[in-house]
Amino acid sequence: MPLVAQVRFSSPLPQLDKEFDYLVPDELQNQIGFGHLVEVPFGLGGKLKTGVVCGIAIDDNPREKLLSIQEVISALPVFTEGQMNLCVAVAERQAGAVGELLSVSIPKRYQRAEAKFENTHASFISVEAAEDATLLSSLQKNQKVYFQPKFLDGSSVAPDWALQIVYACLDQFASGKSSLVVLPDFAELARFERALEHLSATSTGIRHTSSETGSNRYLNHLTAITRVGINYGLRGAAFAPAKNLGLIAIWDDGDESHIEQTAPYWNSREVLLQRAELEQTKLVIASHSPSAEVIRLIDIGYLKHIESIQEPANVVITDLSDRLDAQTFALISTLLSSGKPVLLQIANAGWATALVCVSCKEVRSCPTCAGPVWVDPSGKIRCRSCKLQLELSTCTCGKSSTRPTRLGASAIAKQMERSFPNATVVHSNGENRITSIKSHALLVVATPGAEPEVEGGYSCVLIADAPSMVGSPRLRALEQSLSKWANAISLASSDSTVIFVGLRDDLAQQMKSLAFHEAVQEDYKDREDLGLPPITRLASIISSNPVDHQKLLDAVAESVPSDKVRMLGVTQPNTLVLDFAYSFGIELANILKSLTVKLTASSKSKKPGERVYRINMDDGKVI
DNA sequence: AGCACGCCGACT
DNA sequence: GTCGGCGTGCTC
Numbered sequence: 001m002p003l004v005a006q007v008r009f010s011s012p013l014p015q016l017d018k019e020f021d022y023l024v025p026d027e028l029q030n031q032i033g034f035g036h037l038v039e040v041p042f043g044l045g046g047k048l049k050t051g052v053v054c055g056i057a058i059d060d061n062p063r064e065k066l067l068s069i070q071e072v073i074s075a076l077p078v079f080t081e082g083q084m085n086l087c088v089a090v091a092e093r094q095a096g097a098v099g100e101l102l103s104v105s106i107p108k109r110y111q112r113a114e115a116k117f118e119n120t121h122a123s124f125i126s127v128e129a130a131e132d133a134t135l136l137s138s139l140q141k142n143q144k145v146y147f148q149p150k151f152l153d154g155s156s157v158a159p160d161w162a163l164q165i166v167y168a169c170l171d172q173f174a175s176g177k178s179s180l181v182v183l184p185d186f187a188e189l190a191r192f193e194r195a196l197e198h199l200s201a202t203s204t205g206i207r208h209t210s211s212e213t214g215s216n217r218y219l220n221h222l223t224a225i226t227r228v229g230i231n232y233g234l235r236g237a238a239f240a241p242a243k244n245l246g247l248i249a250i251w252d253d254g255d256e257s258h259i260e261q262t263a264p265y266w267n268s269r270e271v272l273l274q275r276a277e278l279e280q281t282k283l284v285i286a287s288h289s290p291s292a293e294v295i296r297l298i299d300i301g302y303l304k305h306i307e308s309i310q311e312p313a314n315v316v317i318t319d320l321s322d323r324l325d326a327q328t329f330a331l332i333s334t335l336l337s338s339g340k341p342v343l344l345q346i347a348n349a350g351w352a353t354a355l356v357c358v359s360c361k362e363v364r365s366c367p368t369c370a371g372p373v374w375v376d377p378s379g380k381i382r383c384r385s386c387k388l389q390l391e392l393s394t395c396t397c398g399k400s401s402t403r404p405t406r407l408g409a410s411a412i413a414k415q416m417e418r419s420f421p422n423a424t425v426v427h428s429n430g431e432n433r434i435t436s437i438k439s440h441a442l443l444v445v446a447t448p449g450a451e452p453e454v455e456g457g458y459s460c461v462l463i464a465d466a467p468s469m470v471g472s473p474r475l476r477a478l479e480q481s482l483s484k485w486a487n488a489i490s491l492a493s494s495d496s497t498v499i500f501v502g503l504r505d506d507l508a509q510q511m512k513s514l515a516f517h518e519a520v521q522e523d524y525k526d527r528e529d530l531g532l533p534p535i536t537r538l539a540s541i542i543s544s545n546p547v548d549h550q551k552l553l554d555a556v557a558e559s560v561p562s563d564k565v566r567m568l569g570v571t572q573p574n575t576l577v578l579d580f581a582y583s584f585g586i587e588l589a590n591i592l593k594s595l596t597v598k599l600t601a602s603s604k605s606k607k608p609g610e611r612v613y614r615i616n617m618d619d620g621k622v623i
Numbered sequence: 624a625g626c627a628c629g630c631c632g633a634c635t
Numbered sequence: 636g637t638c639g640g641c642g643t644g645c646t647c
Contacts, residue, residue: 066647
C-alpha cells in the first residue's frame, strides 16, 4: 500500500506555495505523520530541502514520477492541522503565501529540547476552580464578547483585565480545554504573568515568545501541541499550536504592536477572529478603550459588549491651553509633598515638537525634504520624515535663531524638576522606557504608551496634551488617543484624580464620565457617513518602480469590478489604494494575488530578491 | 530560490 | 563549429 505525503516549504515564493506530493518509503512509514519535518529532494538539481508534512494518506494509484522522502527530521510533529487551516485562511485573506506564515507557526527546531521532551512525561497539573467573575460569567452565556475592564486599577496586585482573562482560562482548563491569550508587548505580558502567578496558575501557562532561548521556545511549542494549558505570547502567538482550544483572548487589539510589519501584513485581531471561527472557540477582545473595529463588530451583533463594574472616578476637565493651571499645580504640589505619585502624559518625546523663527514666527522645516523638524531627547534637531539630524539654515526673513513652540516630554521633565524641587522626577519615553517603579514621591513624565506602573497606583493622572493628540490629521487619531489616555488612566489608584487639559464639547462630557466606548462609537458613526474604515476595508499595493506600477493600474482597472472596489487617489508614489466591502475581501485578495504573481513574472525592472509588489490588505496608515 | 534549457552573438 | 550571455520556466 503506497503512502503519499503532502509537503509544504517555508518560502515566500508564490511558485512554491502549494503542496508537493512525495512517496513515503516503507522504512519511514512508522516514524512519520502530519506535522513532521522531512527532508525531500527538490528541484532540478535534486538537492534536499526541508519541508513539513501537511497531509498523509494511502494512495492506491499514485501518480508517476513521484520522488521519495529522504529522511524524517523531527521525531515529533511540530505543526498541527489547526495551525495549517489557520495559515491557509490567513494567507488567502491577506493575499499572501502560506509558506511565509509557516516560519511564524513553527519555531526553530532544537534536537536536545526534543529529546528532553520525549523523555519527560507530561506532568499532571491541578489548579483550583476559578472564582466567579464578570468576564467568566458572561462567557458562560455568550460565545464572543468585547470586555472593558476597570479603569483606575493601579493599586491591584495584577490588573483587572488580566485576572478576568485568567479566570476564564482556568475555567476552560478545568473542563479540559486550552486557551490562547495574545498581548501587545512585553510590559502587558509581564502583567498577564503576574495575574497567572497571583492565581497560582503559572504551571498551566505555556509561553510563546521569541525572547526566551530557542530551545525553551521549541520545548514550549511541543508542550502546546501535546498538553492542554494557557498559551500566551505576543502577536506571533496567534499562530501557536493549542491542544483542544476552547478560548481565545486578545488584550488591547487597537495597539499598533498587534500589526505585523512584514508580508503578508496580518494583525492579531483579524488572525484570531478567523481562528475562533475555524476552531469554534469562545472569543474575548478586551481593552480599556475599544478600537473602531470592535465597535463595528458590536454594531453588527458579532460581539457582546460587557464591562467590569466601574467605581465613580474623580475627573476634572481644565479648559486651558496651559498644561498646568494654578489649581492643578497646587494639587500636584500637595500630592507630591505627601509622598503620592503623579503621572503626566505628554504627547511627544524630546525637547520641542516644532521650531519657529524668533522674528517672523514662521514654522521651520527640513531644508532637504521640507518635512517638520523637532528636537529629539538628546537635544539634536531632526527631521520627522527623513529622520536625519540637521542644521537649520537661516529663515526666509534672514534671521537664524529659533524658539520651540510646543515642548516635548524632555523639556517638561526639566521644567518639572525646577517647579517641584523636592520631588523625584522620572522621565519615560518609547526609546528609553521604564516599566515599573517602587518609590512614592514621584512625578512621572511619560509619552503615550511608555507610562510606568507605580506600586499602589498614581494619585493623579494628568492628560496634558489631549487636544493636540486628537487634532492630528490621521483617520485614527481620536481612537488611538482615547486608547492611550485610557491605558494611562488604568494605572491610577481608585481614589485618584484624573485631569484632562483643554478638552471641550462632547469629548469633554464623555471623558468626564470616562465614557470611552461612547466616544469611539461616535467617531465610528462619523466614519460611517464618510464610508471609511472600518466600515469598509482599505488595501494598499506598493510597486517597486513606476513602470510596474503603471502595469498594475492597467491590470486592476481591467480585472477588478469597479462597482465593488473604489480606487483612491493618494500622494505616496507608486501606491495604489483600494476601498472595498468586507464581503468582497477574499475575492479581491485572490484577484490581486494572481494578478501580481503574473506581473512579477513578466517584470523587466525587478532586482534580485526584491518584491515588485507589496500587498497590504488592511493598511491602517494610508489615510 | 536554484537550476537547466534554449536561442542569440563572439570567438579559437 | 562551440562557448557562454542570461531570459524563461519548472520543481512533486
